[in-house]
Amino acid sequence: MTTLVNRPNTAVLVIDVQNGVVAQAHDRDGVVAKIATLIDKARAADVDVIWIQHNDEELVTGTEPWEYVPELVRRESEPLVQKAYGDSFEETELESVLAARGIGRLLVAGAQTDACIRSTLHGAITRGYDATLVGDAHTTDDLSRFGAPSPAQVIAHTNLYWRSHSAPGRTAGTVDTADVDFAPHSRA
Template sequence: MTTTALLVMDVQNGIVARVPDPGYVPRVAAAVRAARAAGVPVLYVVIGFRAGHPEISPRNKTFGALPDGAYTPGDPGAAIHPDLAPRPGEPVVTKRRVSAFTGSDLEVLLRSRGVGHLVLAGLATSGVVLSTLRQAADLDFRLTVLADGCGDADPELHRVLLEKVFPRQAEVTTIEAWTASLG
């Protein structure tokens, strides 16, 4: 039997603060609680850099625009939102690019736990969720996307990804439907 894991991605203070939906954090917190109650491992993925951002190339349009100190160990914006904080023993994976796999040990953690099915939630739909979904599909993971566990600054792009792009490689469902399926 394939193990399922919930990936909660980029729910850091500096990112969550830009989400206009006040229900976002409580919904994702409900998914986390349900996963824990069902024995589904919860793994967190965060974007993080060393002081001075030596990992960021000036050619990288996304990360090259970050101000000094952003998403470094001393940045309060880099911390996981307190309402979604991991419990002791729940892994926090630091990535260096948009995909949860790039520059991280995520695949090693998943393979060592026998995980073959990933349930994705995170910010933004057109960022970490899209990039992680594409890479995970290429790595032969079974995928589920929690549509209301994702968010994006561009509502139309969010809609197109959830309705037209993601269903080609993943099951797209709601947090309520997914948590109900956990029994």
């Protein structure tokens, strides 16, 4: 139901699953395994996988913390978008990559739940995309020492509020990896 014209295709966004981002993340291995399964399902269904990679003073291009985790291997044919802000659309080529592929529906996975995942979901919806959060394929660090809830609570809360998120002419929602369906959604 995207509001974008001539955008019938779906893509999986794999956001910031980098060594320095997920090293201490909640259920790191379990989430990375779910993301690997999601990527395999997308490839089997001939659905685009778009990789997003954060760059900043702690994630310096070319360093080990900046690299994607070794369990996830990007194919050369799969776009890699570099970013410097939480929202994967801000000052990146993501929109042009998606437009060139006719993509109007996004399934979002990766890290950090309470930063880049949330920012990108909201950025997608406000730009006219359908945006589904893969609820068991995102994670975050424990920031409770700074007053944040536990990572499990952050993840659960994000899944809860995104499950019922809506916007005119667009769909949102949350789905588990096992239940991902790449079939186009139609207007009811």
